[in-house]
Every structure is written in structure tokens, then in C-alpha cells.
Amino acid sequence: MTTLHILNASPMQTTQLNSCLRVLSAGDSVVLCGEAVQALRADSAAAEQLLSCDRAFQLYALEEDVHARAIAIDHMQVTLLDYPAFVALCVDCARVNSWT
Amino acid sequence: MAKSVLLISRHAPWAGASAAEALDIALAAGAFDLPLSILFMDDGVLQLLAQQQPQSLAQKDLSANLQALPMFGIERLYVAQHCLAQRGLAESSLALAVDCLDDQHIQQLIRQHDYVVTL
Numbered sequence: 001m002t003t004l005h006i007l008n009a010s011p012m013q014t015t016q017l018n019s020c021l022r023v024l025s026a027g028d029s030v031v032l033c034g035e036a037v038q039a040l041r042a043d044s045a046a047a048e049q050l051l052s053c054d055r056a057f058q059l060y061a062l063e064e065d066v067h068a069r070a071i072a073i074d075h076m077q078v079t080l081l082d083y084p085a086f087v088a089l090c091v092d093c094a095r096v097n098s099w100t
Numbered sequence: 101m102a103k104s105v106l107l108i109s110r111h112a113p114w115a116g117a118s119a120a121e122a123l124d125i126a127l128a129a130g131a132f133d134l135p136l137s138i139l140f141m142d143d144g145v146l147q148l149l150a151q152q153q154p155q156s157l158a159q160k161d162l163s164a165n166l167q168a169l170p171m172f173g174i175e176r177l178y179v180a181q182h183c184l185a186q187r188g189l190a191e192s193s194l195a196l197a198v199d200c201l202d203d204q205h206i207q208q209l210i211r212q213h214d215y216v217v218t219l
Contacts, residue, residue, distance in 0.1 A: 001211055003211070003216065019110070019141060019142055022203045022206070023141075023207055023210060024207065025207045025210070025211055094214075095210075095213070095214060095215055096216070097210065097216040097218055098218060099110075100110070100118070100218055
């Protein structure tokens with residue numbers, strides 16, 4: 001009964017990431033797309049927050065959004081998704097919470 | 101059995117249409133007897149403040165819609181405790197009777213619903 005949280009806004013400009021990390025449950029999944037992938041940038045405050053967060057969740061990001069922004073992800077435990085994989089993930093989760 | 105919906109309203113009442121649209125969804129769901137709960141979170145908690153004066157911005161007053169929620173059968177209303185605290189607001193200053201939830205109870209609330217709509 002896990003929830004898929006989809007974040008689409010920069011962690012520097014909105015509270016999406018902060019709020020999501022507070023209310024996600026163990027076993028949930030988080031997909032970063034659009035400007036939200038900025039949270040993966042090495043040594044950024046958001047990346048540090050993701051690394052230090054103790055709750056067990058799966059982290060994903062949309063591959064094309066990561067590559068478009070020249071973000072290196074070697075330091076993060078993140079799975080890159082193409083659109084078919086994104087759709088499959090949405091179907092697999094019990095519910096989808098698309099943050100706006 | 102109808103599927104349950106958790107509506108998470110995260111935007112201030114005068115910052116765009118999100119707050120008004122979330123309330124429209126809630127009232128429509130209520131009119132069709134759909135089981136719907138609302139969680140006010142982030143700047144969404146500002147919708148609950150008393151004595152706002154939308155007419156000074158030539159905007160529609162949302163407080164009448166908020167007060168109508170229980171009449172439409174929308175009685176499960178919640179607010180995120182940490183969002184009140186971050187904004188220096190007390191539960192007693194809110195214009196609507198809502199249950200104040202900590203993070204753990206919000207996690208449970210999400211898991212208890214079939215669908216989540218965040219606006």
C-alpha cells in the first residue's frame with residue numbers, strides 16, 4: 001500500500017521536498033522530475049537533506065530532466081527512469097500524490 | 101463502495117486559484133456523497149485564518165465556502181501542526197474546526213485513502 005510522490009519544482013523555490021520528506025511513509029517512492037531534479041546536485045542543501053534523511057524510501061528521477069541539466073548523480077542512490085518506466089511505477093504503487 | 105479521496109491544499113488563499121479550486125473539488129465531491137477528507141498544509145493553512153479581507157484585493161471570499169464544507173458532508177478536516185508552528189499560528193486562531201495532526205498522523209492519513217489530490 002505504498003504511495004508514489006511526484007515532485008516537479010525546485011527545492012530552492014518551494015517547500016515540496018521538505019514537506020514530502022516529512023509525510024512520506026517507509027516503503028514509499030519519490031520521483032523527481034522537471035526542476036525538482038535540482039535536488040540531486042552534489043553538495044546542494046537539498047542533496048544533503050536527501051542523503052541524511054533516515055526514512056526508507058525509493059528515490060527515482062526522470063532521466064531526460066537530469067541529463068538536460070548536466071547533473072551528475074554518482075553520489076546519490078537514485079534510479080533513473082524513462083517515461084515507460086515512470087508509467088509502470090505509477091501503476092505499481094497503490095496511490096500517486098502529485099505535488100504542485 | 102466509493103473510493104476515498106484525500107485532498108491536500110497547500111496554497112495561500114490569495115496566491116492564485118489553487119485554494120479556490122481545491123474547495124470547488126471538495127464541494128463537488130460532497131454534493132455527490134464521495135468520501136473526501138481535506139488536509140491543509142504549507143501555506144494552505146493560511147486559508148483557515150479568521151477576519152481576512154479579500155474585498156481589499158477585489159477577490160472572492162473563500163471563508164463562506166469553507167464554512168459550507170460540513171453542510172456538504174465534508175467533516176474530516178485536518179491541518180498540519182508543523183505548518184501552523186512555522187507560521188506562528190495557534191490552533192485556536194483558526195476560523196474552522198479542524199484536527200491538528202503531527203507528521204506521523206499525516207503519514208497514516210495518506211495511507212488510509214485510496215486517492216490523493218494535491219493542489
